[in-house]
Amino acid sequence: MPEQPLTNVIEFDPEDEYRPEPESEPAPPTWMDGTLRIGIHTSIAGGYINALESARKLGCNALQIFSASPRMWAGGPSRIAEVDATAFRARREAVGLGPLVIHANYLINLAAQQPMLRTRSIQAFHDELVRGVALGADFVVVHPGACGECKPDQAVRLAVESVKQAAKNLPANSLRILLENTAGMGTALGARLEDVGEMLNALQALHVGACLDTAHLFAAGYDIKSEAGLASTLELIERIIGLERVPVFHINDSKIPLGGRVDRHEHIGKGKIGAEAFRRLLTHPRLSAAVAGGLPGRAFVAETPIDDPGDDRRNVAALWEFAGLKDQAPTPEKGFSMLTAAAKKKVAQQVKSSQAASRKMRAHVAAADRRGRLSTHTKKSLAKPKTRRKKG
Numbered sequence: 001m002p003e004q005p006l007t008n009v010i011e012f013d014p015e016d017e018y019r020p021e022p023e024s025e026p027a028p029p030t031w032m033d034g035t036l037r038i039g040i041h042t043s044i045a046g047g048y049i050n051a052l053e054s055a056r057k058l059g060c061n062a063l064q065i066f067s068a069s070p071r072m073w074a075g076g077p078s079r080i081a082e083v084d085a086t087a088f089r090a091r092r093e094a095v096g097l098g099p100l101v102i103h104a105n106y107l108i109n110l111a112a113q114q115p116m117l118r119t120r121s122i123q124a125f126h127d128e129l130v131r132g133v134a135l136g137a138d139f140v141v142v143h144p145g146a147c148g149e150c151k152p153d154q155a156v157r158l159a160v161e162s163v164k165q166a167a168k169n170l171p172a173n174s175l176r177i178l179l180e181n182t183a184g185m186g187t188a189l190g191a192r193l194e195d196v197g198e199m200l201n202a203l204q205a206l207h208v209g210a211c212l213d214t215a216h217l218f219a220a221g222y223d224i225k226s227e228a229g230l231a232s233t234l235e236l237i238e239r240i241i242g243l244e245r246v247p248v249f250h251i252n253d254s255k256i257p258l259g260g261r262v263d264r265h266e267h268i269g270k271g272k273i274g275a276e277a278f279r280r281l282l283t284h285p286r287l288s289a290a291v292a293g294g295l296p297g298r299a300f301v302a303e304t305p306i307d308d309p310g311d312d313r314r315n316v317a318a319l320w321e322f323a324g325l326k327d328q329a330p331t332p333e334k335g336f337s338m339l340t341a342a343a344k345k346k347v348a349q350q351v352k353s354s355q356a357a358s359r360k361m362r363a364h365v366a367a368a369d370r371r372g373r374l375s376t377h378t379k380k381s382l383a384k385p386k387t388r389r390k391k392g
Contacts, residue, residue: 028297029098030096031062031098031138033297034289034291034292035061036325037099037299038059038299039062039064040063040064040301040302040304040312040315042054042055042064042338044066044067047084048065051065052088052092052097053095054336054338056333057332058312058313058316058332059320059330060097061097061330062099062101062299064100064101065100065102066102066103067080067102067128068128068131070107071106072105078131080135085134085135085136088135089136099299100135100138100139101139102131102140102141103140104125104141104142104143108125108143110142110158111146111155111156111162112146112147113147122162123166125166126165128142130170139175139177139178139247140176140177141248142163142178142180143188144188144189144196145158145159145189146187147187152195156199160203163206176208177206177208179200179208179211180211180212180250181211181212181217182220182263183213183216183260184216184219184220184221184261185262185263191220191261192220193222193236196241197240209245209246211247211248212246214278215250215254215266215273216250217233218258219256219261219262219264225258225273225274225277230281243295244295246295247297247298247299249287249299249301250301250302250303251282252265252266252304253265253268253269253270255271255272266304267314267315268304268319268322282322282323306337308339309337309341309344311337312338313332316332
């Protein structure tokens, strides 16, 4: 049988070798286009998507939400169903809102000395981060907490370690933790900018940033009302924290005077800080969201009260006006508010019923006391004033 001819051997050309193209850098999110980002805290009642619709109808291009009940340890499922998370992310992209900020549970105390409370706080904050990843959030804001009798440096160490523990084993993503400054009530950590800066430096590897609240700054003694006071405060922030590490401001007026160390938010321009101060703050070049000279995507999010229907819409409109961008703001839906007249009436009825029940109880106690049926211990316990936990 004749031999088969040899196949011609083609000389190897190095240019023919397959070279995989390097992965391209991910494009920045659309909300980092240099435009001012104005938002408000919106309710997730009725579902997460409702919060998006509320922000859109109020004339926002950014928003903040809770991922679960903020005043309960078990305020809902620790995880979000993938179908709900997917629908939320798709709707958010469709309406173009960003950044999305999640405010963590108020009960979380990352600086707690008590082992059980601190462990519970770490787990709750971890759950907040997991839900934030599922929803595609950009930031999760958390109060550092309070340590009671311990010294400030010990409180800082406890809070730092708690953040590290909570952030363990999270999937790689763009979610960023922000520590919020506080008004200085009680032993709350974070009223001093130095403490915030120290925590951020210790958490540099996690790229943790800060969320600064204007009402908290003012109540803690930082004069942002006057032109000179704002300038000196911004210089201090730049030196201790770095303005590039403050992508979000909670923009709230204050019912409390300068240095009052109590957290009470007021409508924008109607409180002790005042309209002119917010005009200066929202137009200050160092706080710009512009690509050149500012921090792209920096957001100003209101946490103002809603005493009457339309208060939320009016506060958002005030922010756009003070920023000098009233004509460029998204168009709000006429008459929309997260508080309806019917809801306000219902709340008023609940308050009235509660007050009536309280009066009835006091009358019952007084009658029992007259009959000598109350022990000294019971009298003392009934005489103790009831306190309400306030935000901040």
